[in-house]
Amino acid sequence: MAIPLEEDETTEARLEPEPAEERRILLTVKDVERTFQAGGSPLHVLKGIHMELKERQLVMLKGRSGSGKTTLLNCLGGLDTPSKGEIMFNGLPFNSMSDNQRTIIRRQHMGFIFQAFALMPLLSARENVELSLRMAGVPRAQWKDRVAQCLELVGLERRMNHRPFELSGGEQQRVAIAKAIAHKPMLLLADEPTGELDSGMSAQIMAVFQNIIRTEQVTICMTTHDPTILEVADHVYEMVDGKFI
Numbered sequence: 287m288a289i290p291l292e293e294d295e296t297t298e299a300r301l302e303p304e305p306a307e308e309r310r311i312l313l314t315v316k317d318v319e320r321t322f323q324a325g326g327s328p329l330h331v332l333k334g335i336h337m338e339l340k341e342r343q344l345v346m347l348k349g350r351s352g353s354g355k356t357t358l359l360n361c362l363g364g365l366d367t368p369s370k371g372e373i374m375f376n377g378l379p380f381n382s383m384s385d386n387q388r389t390i391i392r393r394q395h396m397g398f399i400f401q402a403f404a405l406m407p408l409l410s411a412r413e414n415v416e417l418s419l420r421m422a423g424v425p426r427a428q429w430k431d432r433v434a435q436c437l438e439l440v441g442l443e444r445r446m447n448h449r450p451f452e453l454s455g456g457e458q459q460r461v462a463i464a465k466a467i468a469h470k471p472m473l474l475l476a477d478e479p480t481g482e483l484d485s486g487m488s489a490q491i492m493a494v495f496q497n498i499i500r501t502e503q504v505t506i507c508m509t510t511h512d513p514t515i516l517e518v519a520d521h522v523y524e525m526v527d528g529k530f531i
């Protein structure tokens with residue numbers, strides 16, 4: 287299976303390491319709380335979260351099941367809104383925008399990857415990636431080249447015409463990555479993207495993530511509880527019961 291990483295490793299060796307402090311802050315989370323009204327009593331799921339994502343960082347959220355990782359990721363992506371606190375995305379007050387404004391920002395500047403691969407089963411890899419360009423309003427004339435470029439980035443250019451069921455779990459997840467980055471988002475949010483994959487496939491996904499941070503200048507925030515995966519993070523936030531420790 288061809289994964290185009292060898293070439294990039296030599297490129298990386300020639301580049302000067304970039305001082306982390308010169309990276310711009312892309313997202314700031316200040317004192318975010320999220321309370322759900324479940325039945326009678328309120329359920330406090332996020333209890334005062336502070337965090338920061340800088341450009342081109344790979345940041346991970348770890349924590350036990352039920353600790354609030356998905357709830358936080360949903361707030362970062364505007365799929366949910368905090369009950370209290372502030373989220374600034376690219377200098378804009380993300381949490382206090384209207385739903386419409388937030389949707390526009392999300393479609394243009396964010397990409398999402400979930401544990402279960404979220405591909406359209408009847409569409410080929412190419413058509414799945416095209417779908418996200420269509421959703422983002424990218425002119426049709428640009429689709430062909432961009433789709434090819436994205437599938438090449440994830441090492442699947444030769445699987446372009448395969449449908450999800452003809453691909454392995456790891457390959458499906460790589461199509462999902464191609465789909466999530468096709469419209470050139472600034473921020474990629476991934477909820478346990480390796481959760482259903484074995485360690486070999488998980489390592490491939492992480493190599494792809496590192497590759498797209500360099501080539502696409504994207505920032506990635508993902509959840510995981512796999513200790514071997516945590517090793518490649520620029521920063522790890524550990525969540526316990528709705529707070530970072």
Ligand SMILES: Nc1ncnc2c1ncn2[C@@H]1O[C@H](COP(=O)(O)OP(=O)(O)O)[C@@H](O)[C@H]1O
Pocket residue numbers: 322323324329331349350351352353354355356357358
């Ligand atoms: N929409 C919701 N309504 C009520 N409770 C919720 C909702 N979403 C999440 N929860 C609760 O919030 C807690 C944290 O969930 P979640 O963020 O999914 O944790 P994690 O992703 O770390 O496993 C859980 O107790 C869950 O049941």
Ligand SMILES: [Mg+2]
Pocket residue numbers: 355356357477
């Ligand atoms: Mg979760």
